[in-house]
Amino acid sequence: MRDLAQIQQTNYDVIVIGGGINGAGVARDAALRGLKTILIEKSDFASGSSSWSSRLIHGGLRYLEYFEFPLVRESLKEREVLLHTAPHLVNPLQLTIPVYRDRSRPYWKIWAGMILYDVFSFDKTLPSHRMLPQEKFKQIFRSIDKDKLAGGAQYYDGQVTFAERLCLENVLSAQNAGASVLNYVEVMELKIEEQRISDLVCKDKLTGESLTISASKDAVIINTAGPWIDNVCQRGNKAGEDVTIGDGKKNGGTKGSHIVVEPFPGAPKSNLYVEAKSDGRPFFILTWLDKYLIGTTDLPYKENIENIKANNDEIDYLLQETNNIIPTANLKRDDVVFTYSGVRPLPNSEGKKPGSITRKHIIFDHKTEGVNNLLTLIGGKLTTYRNVGEEMVNEIFKRMKRSPQPCRTDSLPLPGCILPSDERIQQAITEYSPILSVNTIDHLFFSYGANAMEVLSLTKENPELRKQISPNLPDIKAQVVYAVEYELAHTLVDILRRRTTLAMNGHYGMDLLPAITETLQKHCGWTDEQCDRAKNEYRFYMEHNCIPDYQIV
Template sequence: MRNFKAIENTAFDVIIIGGGINGAATARDAALRGLKTILVEKDDFAGGTTSWSTRLIHGGLRYLEYFEFHLVRESLHEREVLLHTAPHIAKPIQMTIPIYRSGSRSYRIIQAGMILYDLLSYDKSLPNHRMLSKASVRQLFRAIDSEELTGAAQYYDGQAEHAERLCLENLLDAQQAGATVMNYTEVVAIETEQNRVVRLTCRDTLGGETFQLQTHEQTVVVNTSGPWVDKVCGLNPSQLSKGRKIGGTKGSHIIVDPFPGAPEGALYVEAKSDGRPYFIVPWLGQYLIGTTDERYDGPLDHIKASDQEIDYLITETNRVLPAAHLTREDVKFTYSGVRPLPFAEGKKAGSITRAHILHDHTEEGASNLISLIGGKLTTHRQVGEEFVNAVFRKRKQAIPACPTHKRPLPGAILLDDPRVEELHARYQGRIPAPVLDHLLGMYGARTEKLLALVDEQPELGEPIVAGLLDIKAQIVFAAQAEMAQRFTDILRRRTTIAMHQKYGFGALPVVADVLRTYCGWSEERCDRNIQLYHSYMTANCIPDYQLQAGALPTPLQTATASSD
């Protein structure tokens, strides 16, 4: 139970609105530097742009085209920080850029860009790039379209397969440092007096209860709500909503199983129809393909990949890998979201800056409010540092040293750490080695706490879904130790089960049974969650052409199965 009365009576130094990766990083940094911090998120943590990303920790190679060298350098530095502070989540990945005569970027231009990329990442631990001849490309990628091929560039970037868990670990570290973090808590009103935010009214979206967060003379309010920044500003009836700040673009992805000609590494290719770069990335035994980049001004709470976007990604992938023969039937999952980019009327979507802006609302009637415009997965730690520095400046206090440059996240562990071998030895015969490796790749050093549940209840070591590596203990762990409140939290963000097999519908009966048995969830709560899960998948993930085919289970069928 959440104690709203105690929260109302607490004097917070920093109030953060939005629990995506940038809000989480800000909460972590603020708490570690001694500020009394609270973060509120209207849905689940990482439920917005963070979970809609391509899951790459990259330097932004294409930003070089727009001469945003500072952004590339910042991104490359943050990539290196993450590879060291979260090695269980952020891992190196090799990228290959096929180069074609008909492409918009020639062999020499891409080579020059790669040299500059290496120079800007002078402190990296990853290898430098290499250029490949046409013959080498055809040897390494036998299925690639070789017509007009002139060669390729290969380089290394980073991948965060579990981007949602990267956000979660920032929040767990913030909690450990004393921060209060709350999901399913929506800010419904912002009151200002004498050029300051003085009060925020919040609503618990799980139970409907409302409470208020009062500010004191030195409280700073941080708006990291991503695409919802303008909507949050609009909660104040005065001047905060004047002037549009966000001009988001929509990005969609598809997930497919391995296919004929699928590359072993990642491809960064240029779409032949419109020249837009996109990725074909190996991801947890499947392939993640995306993203699109279209202007978007529609509703933000329910966004899905259109049939046209799906067809675009399929068609372009079949062009670069003709043996693939991908069709709509090969698509196992889709997701789509909005990049919270600065509003830039008249600019092409791809040319809008990816640099982040800390917007001070002093001239709009709130001297203690700062909003984040932009921001991306790779640079979240830097954003957090900048926000907390700004908070101390607002408070007219000396700025303490930032601790997050080298501080590992809670799960940080390397595969050659002696603890990994010890876990394998301890659970030999009880937890299959591939399952343990899978858990270590998600929970890192926290895997030991997860497996303590199996020590107490051996049946929690059983798989959730046949053919997948996730075990029942993860359901209990998500609910008890990771603030999961709904089935979507467990299957879409604490794990990736929803993205692997039929949208996770087959796992719902097991999730319901485990939560009833080990976490005390009522049958009514589980049935309600099944309904919500179906609604979420229908609104956000299942393509319209699949819905029209009517081949998916109904909530009633799932609920019946879960109570059998």
């Protein structure tokens, strides 16, 4: 339950604005180190950039081209941390790079990049790269375009299948460590007194009520709102007058779009990192949830970021470039089963090519702009969120002139941490397989890690929750109840898009709405009116964010 009365009676040491992966990482680290922390998010956790990525935990092979060696090393180090602290969410991923003689990255350059990548990941547990000469490559990848093929390279990075759940587990870990966490709470005013933010006037978007979050005398306010960082800075209020903190031009994000397709003729079993034939831009063809995730684009974007989706041109570009590399694919618009798109939170870099804008994060101190206790994160990647949190909390202790407590997030597992060999999985199969299919039990451990035991326990208490949401999917009704009761879900988009991947399994989840709303009515107390409103909001979201324009009738 959201105890807003108690929250308004508390003075917080750390107030984090923005509940994406970076804000969640800061809140978790701060709470684990004993700071009185609150995390607020104007929509749902991970509803922005954190759910718009290619779902890779990677060192950034392409960053080597721009000599961003410290960023590559940082990313590779953090990749290794996540492989150990979140093995249920982050898995090794083999990637293959086809190299062509008529494109911008020759064989020798890729080879040199592979060697450097191995050098910077000297402490890795993943295998090192291997180069594939032309004939060897052709033998292994028979369906890939062979015209002017010079060979290829294979290496390992990591994949986070459920990026939204990685964010959520950080949020729940912060909460377990004593932090207050609120989604659907938007900052309306930052009250500035004597060059410090003293209070945040916010709106609870679930009830429409106003609430005030108070800062302690030496509190630090952290702005991790991603593409919305400038919007937050425009909410200043000094002596009753609205003011903008700074120039309001710190974010310069680019638009990235992805498409999801079913397996297609010639689809590779390995994941491809490919240079587009038309413009030389790298993109991925990734295996993901028995489907293929293809992306991403990288385009300048200055428009509204509240409702953003892949346009027809971007979809056609990704389809055509996939067909170029795998001629037997013959993908068409009708093959697209889902799209998502968003804006990367990058530093404002007017005049630069999108691909060349640094992916290195910047912690901006607003002291130079007349506010002494506000720090804004510019940039930030999914891979490096934990290190961002550590840096930020170290700076908070420095500001407070307190001796810093040691950071634990580099070794402390996330709540769902479990290995495939864990005996609890076999115990669950033995205990629950008489009432649930082994496929469903495996799916729950794949999605929730160790927390699958909590989902399974709901089916003991209520046999109705054992039922599958759809005969074609392993997901069960207990997951809907678990999302609402234990995972801070408030809307159908939260449930189908971020707590589960039900929205991405075909028909944009529309065919599942009757079974899900019936479950919410019966087991979570939702009214007919709530369900009708939620279904309308869900359809609006899908039409404005995920369903291509050419599919909307």
